[in-house]
Every structure is written in structure tokens, then in C-alpha cells.
Amino acid sequence: MKLIVLSDTHLKTGGIPPQLQALLEDCDLVVHAGDFSTVEAYKAFNIGGKLKAVFGNDDSSELKRLLPERLKFEVEGVKIGVVHEGGLSITDMTAQGYLAKEMEVDILIFGHLHRPLIEKKDVTLVCPGSPTKPRMSNPSVVELIIEKGNIQGRIITLEGDTCGYIKFQNSLNNRNPKKT
16 A cells, blocks of 8 residues: 655645645555645645545644544554654654654654654654655655555655755855865
């Protein structure tokens, strides 16, 4: 089963970027870890009826009434947990690991950081970044393939706006290319 995992889309309308839309159409399940922003955006992601989602801190009060804060479900024997704010550090995954154990899941999907990460230890921690508002990264989602209890994940970089930090870093690299 192929899952596309995303979060922090922060869309005010239902206009999903075309590259992202193509990925969503070519998967079995879409998992959104919050911060749609509007009900219209939520409905756009749920158009195929294959969406599992939680609300985020930036979501409207209507979405917060409609969606859970935490979600737990199973895919091919793998227990998956979804939250928006699993922790506040991109470098220290201790809080996310404890939350995964508390929720008794094999995979914990979380958002809020806007920067992608896949970490496999005793549990798999997944932050898909943001396809539309990345921080210190390029726009991204995560693809998870789950087959017979095995989990494979990869970060997919998308076209679109890159955060200011990456643009600045690229401009420095272009001005001062490494000599070989």
C-alpha cells in the first residue's frame, strides 16, 4: 500500500499544486498531519475519499471541531499514529519517540516543523515537511510503502517556493562555487 504523507499545506483555497495533485491521485491513502488552514483546503484533499487527517494549530475552529487531535489506524498490520505537534525540535526526536510509545504505534507521523525527516529506530518517525511553506528545506512530502508489515519511506522534493534560507544558501553557492 502506498501512502502519501503531508502536513502544513496552509492553503486558503482548494487549489492543490499540480505536482502534488498527481502524487495524491497515484496513492492508496493520503495522510495529512494538520494545518490545512481552511475547510475548503481539507475538502480538496479529501476529494478521493482516501484521506486520514488531524487538525493543526493553524486550522480554523470549524476544522478543529471536524477533525481529531490524534489519530491511530492500521495498514497491513502496521499501527500508524498521526498528530500535528509531536515535538518542537528537528534534531532531537526524544519527545516524538515517547509519544509513539504512548500511542502504541509503529509509525508516528507529525507535522508543524515544515522540514522533512524520516528516522527509524524502534519506531519510525515521519515529518513530511511542507509542500507549500517549507522551513530550511525545499517543498516536500513523504511516500511510505507498506507491504506485509515492512515499511519503506522516502522524502519526495517538490517544485515550488523554497524557503528564504535555502534561496540565500543557493545564492552563496552560486557566487562562490567550489573549486575542484
